[in-house]
Structures are given as C-alpha cells and as structure tokens.
Amino acid sequence: MSVVAPNLPLCCGRLTRAVWRGQVSVFRHCSRETNTAQGNISPKDILRPYKATGSTSGLSREEWLDKSKEFLKGLRECPLSELPDKYIALRRSKSRAHAPKSTHFLDYQRVRVVGGDGGDGCISFLSTFGKEFAGPDGADGGNGGHVVFKAVMGLRDLGHISSYIQGDKGEGGGNRDCHGANAKDLVIQVPLGTVFKLEGRVVANLEEEGAMFVAARGGAGGKGNVFFTTPVDQAPRVAEFGGKGESFCYEVELRTMADVGLIGFPNAGKSTLLRAISRARPKVASYPFTTLNPHVGMIHYADHHQMAVADIPGLIEGAHCNHGLGFTFLRHIERCNCLLYVIDTSQPRPWEQLEVLMYELEQYQEGLSLRPHAVVANKMDLPDAQENLEKVRTHIDLPLVPVSAKMGEQLVPLMALLRFLVDHSVTNHTGVSQTPLPT
Numbered sequence: 072m073s074v075v076a077p078n079l080p081l082c083c084g085r086l087t088r089a090v091w092r093g094q095v096s097v098f099r100h101c102s103r104e105t106n107t108a109q110g111n112i113s114p115k116d117i118l119r120p121y122k123a124t125g126s127t128s129g130l131s132r133e134e135w136l137d138k139s140k141e142f143l144k145g146l147r148e149c150p151l152s153e154l155p156d157k158y159i160a161l162r163r164s165k166s167r168a169h170a171p172k173s174t175h176f177l178d179y180q181r182v183r184v185v186g187g188d189g190g191d192g193c194i195s196f197l198s199t200f201g202k203e204f205a206g207p208d209g210a211d212g213g214n215g216g217h218v219v220f221k222a223v224m225g226l227r228d229l230g231h232i233s234s235y236i237q238g239d240k241g242e243g244g245g246n247r248d249c250h251g252a253n254a255k256d257l258v259i260q261v262p263l264g265t266v267f268k269l270e271g272r273v274v275a276n277l278e279e280e281g282a283m284f285v286a287a288r289g290g291a292g293g294k295g296n297v298f299f300t301t302p303v304d305q306a307p308r309v310a311e312f313g314g315k316g317e318s319f320c321y322e323v324e325l326r327t328m329a330d331v332g333l334i335g336f337p338n339a340g341k342s343t344l345l346r347a348i349s350r351a352r353p354k355v356a357s358y359p360f361t362t363l364n365p366h367v368g369m370i371h372y373a374d375h376h377q378m379a380v381a382d383i384p385g386l387i388e389g390a391h392c393n394h395g396l397g398f399t400f401l402r403h404i405e406r407c408n409c410l411l412y413v414i415d416t417s418q419p420r421p422w423e424q425l426e427v428l429m430y431e432l433e434q435y436q437e438g439l440s441l442r443p444h445a446v447v448a449n450k451m452d453l454p455d456a457q458e459n460l461e462k463v464r465t466h467i468d469l470p471l472v473p474v475s476a477k478m479g480e481q482l483v484p485l486m487a488l489l490r491f492l493v494d495h496s497v498t499n500h501t502g503v504s505q506t507p508l509p510t
C-alpha cells in the first residue's frame with residue numbers, strides 16, 4: 072500500500088519563496104587553534120576513513136558507509152512507485168496543532184521521591200452498656216503508599232513527571248478495632264528505557280513493558296494500644312506514630328531519546344528540517360541558538376512504522392569545553408541511535424562544519440560520531456549552494472543528501488535513507504532483516 076503519489080516530489084514544510092538573506096555564522100568567530108590543541112586528534116583526522124570502534128550497529132564503519140552509499144545510489148535509480156512501503160514516508164495528514172507554545176522534549180529530570188507516611192495507631196478504651204471498662208480497642212494505622220515507576224508503551228518523554236513526588240499517607244487507626252486503610256501505591260508511568268540513578272549509580276533500568284521500580288517505600292502504620300496489651304498491663308495508654316516514608320533524590324533519564332538526532336551548527340536549518348519532515352513545531356529564526364531544548368518529531372512510514380527524529384540545540388566549535396550552550400546538552404546526542412549531520416551548504420567551505428561537528432562529538436565521548444550517520448547538505452535553494460555541493464562531495468566520503476528544508480525539496484530520498492540507517496542500527500538488537508531495494 073502506497074499513499075504517496077509516485078514520481079511526485081514530496082513537498083513538506085513551508086513553501087513560501089521568500090528571499091532569504093544570509094546569516095551570521097557563529098563558528099567563524101571561534102578560535103580553532105585553542106580547541107584542537109586540547110585533543111589528540113585534529114578535526115581533519117575525523118573525516119579520514121579509519122576502523123570504527125564504537126558503532127552501535129555492530130557493523131564496522133566501512134561496512135555501513137558502503138551499504139548506505141549503495142542504498143542512496145539504488146534510490147536514485149529506482150522509481151519512487153517501486154520503493155518498498157517501509158521507505159515511503161507519509162505526508163502529514165493532520166495540520167499542526169494551534170497550541171500557543173511548542174513543547175520541548177524532556178529526557179532528564181531530577182526527582183525527589185518520598186513514600187507516604189504510615190497512619191498513627193489509636194489509643195482508645197471500649198465502654199459498653201453494662202461494662203464500663205471493656206478494655207483497649209485502639210487499632211493500628213494503615214501503611215503509607217509506595218511510589219512506584221512503571222514502564223509503559225506509548226510514552227516518549229519525562230515531561231509529565233514533577234520534580235517532587237509524595238506518596239499517600241496511610242489512614243490513622245480508629246476505636247473499636249477499626250484498622251486504618253493502607254494507602255494506595257502511587258504508580259507513575261514512564262517510557263520504556265527509563266534509567267534511575269542514585270548518586271551517579273544506576274539503580275533501575277526499566278527496559279521491558281510493565282517493569283516496575285519501587286522508588287520509595289511508604290512507612291508502616293503505627294500500632295494501636297490493643298497491640299501493647301499484656302497480662303501485666305491490661306489498659307496500655309500507649310500507641311505508635313506511623314513510620315516515615317523513604318525519601319530519595321533520583322536522576323531520571325531516558326536511555327534513548329530518538330532514532331535520529333539532527334546535529335549541526337546554529338542556523339544550519341535543523342529546526343526547519345524537522346518542521347518539514349514531521350508535525351513538530353520547533354521555533355525557526357535567523358539568529359543562532361534559537362533552539363535551546365531538544366524537540367522530537369515523528370515520521371510515519373507507509374508500513375505503519377514510526378520514527379522519532381530529534382532537533383538538538385546547535386553545536387559550535389569548543390562545545391566540549393563548555394563553549395556555546397555548553398556540554399550538558401551533548402548528552403542528548405548520546406541518546407540518539409543514528410546521527411544526521413546538517414550542514415549549511417550556502418556557507419563557504421561547508422565540509423569544515425562537518426569536521427568540527429564530528430570532532431566535538433569525539434571529544435565529548437569517544438566513538439559517538441561513529442554511530443550510523445549521514446550528511447544533509449541543506450539550503451540548496453540559495454546561490455552558491457550548488458557550487459559548494461560539488462566541493463563538499465570531493466571532501467566528504469559519506470552518504471550525502473542535498474535538500475532544501477525551507478522549500479521542501481528532496482525530502483523523500485532523505486526520509487528513505489533515515490529509515491535505512493535506523494533499520495541498520497537496530498538490526499543487531501532485534502534480528503530484523505533488511506528489505507532489499509527492488510532491482
């Protein structure tokens with residue numbers, strides 16, 4: 072089943088032909104010498120072919136680079152009508168929401184979790200008609216509720232989790248041996264792949280659906296005065312307070328944020344690209360660092376597969392030394408299975424952007440830049456872009472797709488390549504085999 076009309080260019084995003092007036096490039100103001108001196112490898116070394124060590128797919132870098140390039144070549148020769156469903160991204164069927172603010176994606180949250188306190192025990196003495204001192208009848212309090220996290224399908228981020236979570240208190244004991252009710256456990260749903268850390272140590276990893284983690288246990292209910300009755304003391308005037316619930320401060324983070332992360336310099340057009348290929352609404356503007364938090368959009372394919380693509384804040388030279396937005400947001404990149412480097416082809420020497428980006432990722436975490444990746448040469452509608460693209464091809468030996476995110480051009484091959492990359496990155500975990508391109 073193919074919903075997209077064959078041989079028609081898929082035009083997503085805004086199709087306004089507004090004149091775009093160049094931008095200030097931030098990275099040109101940074102001193103390259105200072106930063107490169109701190110690492111063992113130079114940015115240039117990154118692009119040279121070398122043996123991979125840290126690919127998530129298990130394939131060597133050369134293997135999946137060759138496969139992706141072969142795939143792209145096949146894609147150019149194959150008419151769109153003959154593409155397998157899995158490579159055909161569906162157009163947005165619904166219009167974007169009119170919510171006043173676009174919500175960003177939360178993949179990290181510090182949470183204080185406190186179990187509910189137990190109910191207090193009761194001091195009471197029974198007095199009935201005809202028997203004034205019928206003995207103690209103060210009952211026990213109920214137990215406080217646990218705070219439990221449960222992994223469920225269908226949730227993607229941690230935005231619904233507040234920074235302070237308190238379990239319910241147990242009911243106090245009553246007279247006439249009426250025990251207080253136990254409080255209900257507070258079950259908070261989290262996405263699959265949520266990791267809980269306590270003082271930097273991983274204490275729980277909820278990978279499977281339905282997996283639960285008791286983050287803080289509730290306190291036990293206090294005993295009522297009946298409990299303290301002894302042969303010696305038949306009328307004890309003593310009862311217990313309910314126990315306090317446990318209290319911990321967890322770092323909650325997602326192991327995987329998205330299938331694909333868009334990496335690029337500020338103003339490269341990452342947010343524009345995400346808007347073009349999904350219904351996400353990250354802000355787009357012609358000044359650097361417009362995006363300050365990651366945004367995730369979904370691409371739907373004709374075989375009903377959904378793929379999450381994350382727009383990650385812009386990266387500049389020296390990011391690993393806390394330049395620009397610092398390195399805290401680099402951890403978002405760790406949580407993407409594949410990387411899509413977005414370069415601004417209208418700028419002079421665009422391949423240098425790629426060198427810097429890969430270098431920064433390597434400096435942050437060895438092997439990070441080697442995850443299955445491809446390059447998008449964006450802004451092909453601008454003057455000089457075509458000329459620059461030819462030069463880029465001579466400098467970059469990676470799968471490269473020229474697009475214009477603003478005009479919505481060449482997005483079909485890009486989305487097919489993304490699917491191909493993502494399938495490759497998960498093949499080893501799931502054992503799903505690839506559908507070959509029609510020959």
Ligand SMILES: Nc1nc2c(ncn2[C@@H]2O[C@H](COP(=O)(O)OP(=O)(O)OP(=O)(O)O)[C@@H](O)[C@H]2O)c(=O)[nH]1
Binds near residue numbers: 336354360385449
């Ligand atoms: N002509 C043209 N302009 C584009 C294209 N893609 C993005 N732009 C423009 O480039 C500017 C920056 O785009 P953004 O999508 O905000 O860039 P970004 O990479 O998300 O930037 P940060 O959020 O700052 O990292 C905007 O003015 C866009 O309209 C394109 O394909 N062609």
Ligand SMILES: [Mg+2]
Binds near residue numbers: 342343355361362
């Ligand atoms: Mg942006």
